[in-house]
Amino acid sequence: xxxxxxxxxxIDEARNASNEGTLENPDISQHDANPMCGDSxxxxxxxxxxxxxxxxxxxxxxxxxxxxxSVLTQLIKGKDLDYARNLKKEEILSELGLEYLLKQSPIRIxxxxxxxxxxxxxxxxxxxxxxxxxxxxxxxKEEASKLY
Amino acid sequence: MQTSALSTENIRKDFPILQRMVRDGKPLxxxxxxxxxxxxxxxxxxxxxxYKNHNANVHRAVYALAEESxxxxxxxxxxxxxxxxIKNKEEVIFxxxxxxxxxxxxxxxxxxxxxxxxxxxxxxxxHHSNIVPWQLLANEKGAKLxxxxxxxxxxxxxDQLDSxxxxxxxxxxxxxxxxxxxxxxxxxxxxxxxxxxxxxKTLVDGAQSVPHMKVDIEKLDCDFFAFSAHKMLGPTGVGVxxxxxxxxxxxxxxxxxxxxxxxxxxxxxxxxxxxxxFEAGTPNIADVIGxxxxxxxxxxxxxxxxxxxxxxxxxYALEKMSQVKGITIYGVKDILNRGGVISFNFxxxxxxxxxxxxxxEGIAVRSGHHCAQVLMERLNVAATNRASFxxxxxxxxxxxxxxxxxxxxxxxxx
Numbered sequence: 001x002x003x004x005x006x007x008x009x010x011i012d013e014a015r016n017a018s019n020e021g022t023l024e025n026p027d028i029s030q031h032d033a034n035p036m037c038g039d040s041x042x043x044x045x046x047x048x049x050x051x052x053x054x055x056x057x058x059x060x061x062x063x064x065x066x067x068x069x070s071v072l073t074q075l076i077k078g079k080d081l082d083y084a085r086n087l088k089k090e091e092i093l094s095e096l097g098l099e100y101l102l103k104q105s106p107i108r109i110x111x112x113x114x115x116x117x118x119x120x121x122x123x124x125x126x127x128x129x130x131x132x133x134x135x136x137x138x139x140x141k142e143e144a145s146k147l148y
Numbered sequence: 149m150q151t152s153a154l155s156t157e158n159i160r161k162d163f164p165i166l167q168r169m170v171r172d173g174k175p176l177x178x179x180x181x182x183x184x185x186x187x188x189x190x191x192x193x194x195x196x197x198x199y200k201n202h203n204a205n206v207h208r209a210v211y212a213l214a215e216e217s218x219x220x221x222x223x224x225x226x227x228x229x230x231x232x233x234i235k236n237k238e239e240v241i242f243x244x245x246x247x248x249x250x251x252x253x254x255x256x257x258x259x260x261x262x263x264x265x266x267x268x269x270x271x272x273x274x275h276h277s278n279i280v281p282w283q284l285l286a287n288e289k290g291a292k293l294x295x296x297x298x299x300x301x302x303x304x305x306x307d308q309l310d311s312x313x314x315x316x317x318x319x320x321x322x323x324x325x326x327x328x329x330x331x332x333x334x335x336x337x338x339x340x341x342x343x344x345x346x347x348x349k350t351l352v353d354g355a356q357s358v359p360h361m362k363v364d365i366e367k368l369d370c371d372f373f374a375f376s377a378h379k380m381l382g383p384t385g386v387g388v389x390x391x392x393x394x395x396x397x398x399x400x401x402x403x404x405x406x407x408x409x410x411x412x413x414x415x416x417x418x419x420x421x422x423x424x425x426f427e428a429g430t431p432n433i434a435d436v437i438g439x440x441x442x443x444x445x446x447x448x449x450x451x452x453x454x455x456x457x458x459x460x461x462x463x464y465a466l467e468k469m470s471q472v473k474g475i476t477i478y479g480v481k482d483i484l485n486r487g488g489v490i491s492f493n494f495x496x497x498x499x500x501x502x503x504x505x506x507x508x509e510g511i512a513v514r515s516g517h518h519c520a521q522v523l524m525e526r527l528n529v530a531a532t533n534r535a536s537f538x539x540x541x542x543x544x545x546x547x548x549x550x551x552x553x554x555x556x557x558x559x560x561x562x
Contacts, residue, residue: 003505003555005504005505006501006560011559011560060530108504
């Protein structure tokens with residue numbers, strides 16, 4: 001028995017999600033929630049010389065939310081902040097074969113992209129204290145609010 | 149495959165929506181009746197007939213149409229009184245729904261009678277509509293809101309009611325006759341008896357009872373009673389608040405405006421008779437008339453037959469569902485103390501994932517907190533799935549639900 005959304009890859013990814021846990025003194029800690037689904041996650045990052053030295057997430061979410069959060073943390077761990085700033089939703093979705101959600105499921109896309117929204121908002125707050133290029137900062141916030 | 153109690157095959161013919169397909173040609177299996185029910189042709193036609201042939205405002209003009217609409221509107225009030233064994237039809241107030249009914253009581257009776265230090269008691273399995281109005285009132289007045297807890301079987305712990313009553317500070321006990329999540333049927337008569345003895349007023353939320361079983365308000369002996377039309381084949385936007393006359397006569401108006409007045413002068417106004425004092429503005433005439441057709445439909449079938457049908461279906465569903473791997477079913481085991489509502493969860497599978505998977509088979513169940521977050525906290529879950537039955541559901545619907553739930557177990561290897 002199979003299902004286009006609930007593939008073995010996605011269920012396994014959610015069940016054995018990477019980087020689940022809590023950082024002790026995170027440089028970035030961003031919470032976000034999806035009231036429709038009840039997804040509620042916190043994404044935490046440590047930053048060293050503009051590079052993401054560690055990342056953890058915790059919270060409660062549906063399979064789609066957990067699987068996508070897991071993939072996001074794998075993608076950004078060890079990368080520099082610019083990579084995370086420019087990370088596109090398609091990159092996360094394609095890892096799990098979920099690009100079609102963008103067109104087909106306005107409800108479930110919110111589950112898939114909740115962690116990316118948290119990442120962008122977290123970076124916005126973090127960088128706000130460091131850089132003065134307000135135009136590019138505002139782009140980041142704008143992007144987060146228009147993800148879905 | 150129908151239960152012995154009802155001729156579902158004939159009933160289903162009256163519901164056009166049940167003929168449609170969803171999700172690439174799957175017949176609709178509608179199991180979200182605790183949220184809202186589907187409407188038969190008789191109700192849809194009554195509303196359409198009103199607008200096509202009789203539309204005019206009520207209680208005002210003297211021309212033919214106005215007389216017809218007033219008569220049809222008031223006839224519904226009589227019908228409701230008969231349906232629920234209410235002695236005085238002027239105790240029946242039309243509102244938008246259960247939520248507005250409870251807010252009316254909190255605003256009008258509550259503000260006049262609840263004082264600092266008083267206690268309002270509700271239960272852990274209430275809908276938000278029977279919690280939030282009391283929180284607002286308690287905060288405004290400096291009163292306290294307390295909860296009757298539930299045991300692990302999903303039943304109210306009535307000893308807790310006794311300890312609250314003993315304080316002598318309780319002014320009102322507000323509870324639902326049937327829980328919208330667990331399906332538990334409250335021991336309403338016992339609760340009301342104990343409150344009466346202590347001189348405490350009682351409000352019964354009948355949103356999940358009136359559609360599914362015979363309710364006799366005279367016998368129940370409560371003080372306030374609220375329910376909604378849309379959960380019993382009627383249109384959305386209509387509900388009823390019933391208040392015992394001696395209390396209703398002491399209550400100040402809720403909304404001010406047309407129809408609720410006798411005479412208005414520049415600086416003072418006198419109020420209209422009951423129940424019009426509490427029905428300000430042009431009411432929802434068409435939908436009240438639609439509600440009338442819904443009550444006729446249910447009365448023709450008979451509430452006892454409806455209850456028996458739901459007992460048969462729920463029993464069948466509980467037996468089959470408990471065989472599904474990885475499932476947890478909440479609520480009362482004794483079928484006679486349970487309405488046609490089954491809340492469930494799968495081990496480590498989020499309810500929204502379950503709902504998405506079974507939606508592909510055309511099955512509509514609710515997933516979420518069911519406007520009962522206090523109960524979700526008590527059950528220690530964020531959300532549940534909920535299947536709820538009505539007169540048009542069949543054992544085949546249950547079989548389809550079971551098959552789709554088995555798919556969830558398989559996909560998640562439970």
